[in-house]
Amino acid sequence: MLEVFTTNLSQPGDLSIMGLFLQAHFVVKAVIVGLLISSVWCWAIILEKLFVFRRTRRETDRFEQQFWSGQSLDELYNMIREQQSNAMASLFIAAMREWKRSVEGNPRPMAGVQMRVEKVMDVSIAREMDRLERRLLFLATVGSTAPFIGLFGTVWGIMTSFQAIAVSKNTNLSVVAPGIAEALFATALGLLAAIPAVIFYNKFANESARIGQRLEGFSDEFSAILSRQIDVRS
């Protein structure tokens, strides 16, 4: 007992971050590494989504400007067909392709063109939304589970410190502190990963919902234009 006591005293414990990590139990190490990796992945997703959403917003604005500028839809279609990078543009292209296929050759549009175009546009919207929202669920998962994972590491670390108490039969701070420090380190990492994940998940979910609304609105307006066209032709 005396030896345990003196070693504890003479080496008050390396409380640097690396020291904490190296002293930690295997389970706590695994928790810490896992949380670090998930944090890296979270931030990768966050950065990527930031770029994607900003680009989508900008290109959607530009496309809407072009669409409502009075240009003929055929010209617009020919102009945009090559680029096809934008959500709304790809929606427009899919609808125009379906329309052209239905209208080409016969002066009177085939029956059910309206419905088909709407279906195509729905599918296109779903695809675009899926592309925008991909990997967002990971953010949600990390945001909700990382604190628990960190807590798991904490509980484990506190178990370690209780074992230290049992071994040294001593409730000194120097006996308890290392275990608690490594434990709190795990929780800190969990929160560190979870907080930005939650914040950005909410932000991106909100933004993708807005983009989805815009796409829906565009598809409604476009189908209104088509139905007017059909009525004019028939």
Place this chain on the structure above:
Amino acid sequence: MRTSVIISSLLHVGILFWAFAGFTATREFKANPVQSIPVEILSPGEFTKLKAGDKKEKAEKTEVKKPEPPVKKVNKEKPKKKKAVKKAVNAPAKQEKKEPVVVPKKKKAVEKPKPKPKPKPKVAEKKIKKKVKPKPRAKKATNKNNFDADRIAALLNKIPDAGGNDAQKAPIAPKRQVSRGDPRGRDKTISVSEIDAFRTQISQCWNPPIGGLGADRIVVKVRISLNKDGTLNRPPKVVNSMSSTSFLPAADSATRAIWQCQPYTMFTPERYNVWRDMVLSFDPREMYGG
């Protein structure tokens, strides 16, 4: 996606590196060692008690040797100075009374021998003066000793070495817990400023356990032995024991304080044999200001 993964991992590596570099360890809050303020400020006109005691001893020795013929008792009772001083003071006083009476009676006719007796009383007077002076000093010194003992004993009680109980020092501070001695009996002592510095250093590291039942009444005595560079020679040893449950934590806190505060560089290496082996007493009441 790849670029953002790369950016993200770079970001994390950067933050981790910053953390490693920035939080390599808990920063030590090292205050500059508090230079103990000379006692003069607290109790004006008084020197540190130890030095006062030493000086007085030397002064008395020299005095005692010179007046051998009139005051023979003093020499015999050298070790017990207070008494010696008192007697020395009394003796010449008696002599003074007697001499002027005796001399004129015996040598009335002869005027020449007159000068002979005259110097005697003068010498006696000088002796009286000399001896009267140390008297109040000695009193003050003892008073100081008691006062300082209260102050210092609280945190740091030094019990002298095996050879520390030489006759010279015993009367100076008979009850003092901070008495320190040199096995050879010279006036090699630890100055109060050194003790104060030692005390402040340890009290900075000492974190007495708070809140235990009767925790403030637990006094831990720890024996430490130091190397010449002020580091611990071997683990400190708790020399007393109490039945209280709070004693073990208190003892641990004391030993921890000693461990953490080393090295103790405030002692002069010339007096290594004085501070090599010490018994410290940790009393939380002083820490709480009680």
